Amino acid sequence: MTNTGQLIAIVDDDPSVLRALKRLLGAWSYRVVTYQSSGELLAALPRERPECLIVDLQMPEMTGLELKHRLMRSGIKIPTIFITAYPEESTHQRCKSAGGVALLAKPLQDETLLAAIDVAWQQTRD
Numbered sequence: 001m002t003n004t005g006q007l008i009a010i011v012d013d014d015p016s017v018l019r020a021l022k023r024l025l026g027a028w029s030y031r032v033v034t035y036q037s038s039g040e041l042l043a044a045l046p047r048e049r050p051e052c053l054i055v056d057l058q059m060p061e062m063t064g065l066e067l068k069h070r071l072m073r074s075g076i077k078i079p080t081i082f083i084t085a086y087p088e089e090s091t092h093q094r095c096k097s098a099g100g101v102a103l104l105a106k107p108l109q110d111e112t113l114l115a116a117i118d119v120a121w122q123q124t125r126d
Contacts, residue, residue, distance in 0.1 A: 009050035079120035
């Protein structure tokens with residue numbers, strides 16, 4: 001499976017999560033860029049626009065949902081996969097209402113993450 005050219009941005013305040021996801025997705029030939037905060041991603045958007053966003057829900061300063069809402073208000077549409085250690089039903093509903101592709105529970109399962117990325121690519125093509 002070759003995914004050269006498809007850029008995935010990952011936003012998580014946990015450096016170990018960023019390293020693990022970058023390594024996993026790099027093994028599948030995705031181009032990956034990582035950010036430790038929503039602010040870092042927002043600052044980088046003028047230079048690079050990812051085709052898929054993987055974002056942690058619980059982060060200081062700006063949560064994953066707040067980031068998604070801010071992007072939408074700015075007219076920036078990036079298919080988004082939310083990740084969390086606390087996958088409650090009410091959280092699923094908020095993510096779905098925000099247009100999220102998926103809400104995945106940490107620790108992430110490789111196959112589930114890759115399937116969600118495939119759904120995100122479909123949204124990008126449509």
